[in-house]
Amino acid sequence: MMEKLTIKTPPDVLSFIGHTLGFWPKESLVCITLNENSIGATLRIDLPRQPGQELPYARTVAHYLTSDTTATSLIFAVYTSAPWQPGQPKPHAGTIAALTGVLAEQGITIRDGLFVGDDTFSPYDGEPGHELALPVSSTQTSAINAEFIYRGSAVQPTDQITLPATREALANAAAVEHHMDTIRSMSAGTATRQARELWAGMLDTASFPSDDDSHALVANLQFPAIRDRLIADIPDLEEPLQSILFAQTDGAPKWSRIEWAQQLLLHAYTRTSPQHAAPVLTTIGYINWWEGRGSKAHQFLQLALDTDPAYRLARLSDQMIGSGIVAGWNMNKHTAYKALPYEMP
Structure with missing residues (x-):
């Protein structure tokens, strides 16, 4: 059992948020529930x-x-570049007031709030002034930040994704097409079984696969029925396919395996071509949705649609995320991504 971390100070809170999200938020409201x-x-x-x-916004958040x-x-923490002048209401004060009221109806109280600007942060209910404002850089010296870094975590400056470069697109396309011809020659049951065996072998191995196996994986993902089965195989759960795809399972997913799947898919992406990239990018986007990273999921799905504007799963998934649907696993602290033990003093 991992030792509990105790969050004691405002810099600890902001460090916790950065490491939990994986990036420093911009123009965002971040809420942390407490029991x-x-x-x-x-x-x-x-x-x-x-x-x-x-x-309406407050009701959605609640x-x-x-x-x-x-x-x-x-x-909560409000991250914004909007200036706050003495004697003026804080930016988004109406939103916080509405949220306070809606949550009170649900029996939830707001324990504390932070106003986080570009360079400093301060208590949300305090008056503007240097005596209460701390530099944002102070989060880098917090005890929680040091512990997260020790555990191998890092905070990116933004959540903007940068895809690795692909190479030899024509040769990759030909190799993937060759594997697709082989898959088409099989019965549906045989093709799915072989695809699952290949994928399971990759997920259970600590090293990256050969280029030929990567091409075979990309080829399998071109077939929707096989693709859905391979996505459902990632969390290593013996539950119905639909329950796994929508992250509504009784059991907790294996997050380390899900993270490795994302690395394998990015590796496969570098060995594909634009005509075959949409299923790979869509699957990565889906994983990010599972992990509660909606903005990153949206970016991957948009990149998938850039390569194939008609790709149905990318379009439907992006509509689902855009409507505010959160993966079920993230509604339960026992199944949520990075469900690590923390406490407040």
Whole structure:
């Protein structure tokens, strides 16, 4: 059992958020649910862009937060570049007021809040002034940040993805087409069984596969029925395919295996061509949705649609994420991505 980490200071809170999300948020509301002193779910959502949306926005946020049925209170952080002048309401004060009211109806209290600017942060309910403002850089020296780094975690400056470069597109396309011809010559049952055996071998091996096996994986992902089965095989759960795809299982997924699958798929992407890339990028996007990284999932799905605007799974998945549907695993602290033990003092 991993030793519990205790979050004691505001810099600890911001370090926890950065490492949990994997990036430093921009123009975002981040909420962390609490059950007594134990941390539950972490939610990041874009701040509302238009005035007049405060109440619907607050209800949407509250819907996500109350999915953690053990939550009794929460802490929040507003990340924004909007300036805050003395004597003026804080940016997004109406949103926080609406959220406070909606959560109170659900029996959830707000324990604390932080206002995080580009260079400094301060208590959300405090008055602007240097005596309460701390430099954002102070998060780098927090105890929690040091512990996360020791455990191999890192915080990226943004959540913008950069795809690795592909090479030898024509040769890759020909190799994938050759494997697709082989798959078409088999019965559906045989093709699916062989695809699953290949994929399981990759997921259970600690090294990257040969180029030929990568081409075979890309070829298998071109067939929707095989693709869906391979996606469902990633979390290593013996539950119905639909339950796994929508992250609504009783058992917890194997997150280390899911992360390795993402690395394998990125590796396969570098050995493919634009005409075969959409299923690979869509599957990576789907994994990011499972992990609660909606903005990254959206980016991968958009990249998939750039290569194939008609790719159905990418379009449907992006619509699902855009409508605010959160993967079921992230509604339960026992199944959520990076469900590590933390507590507040």
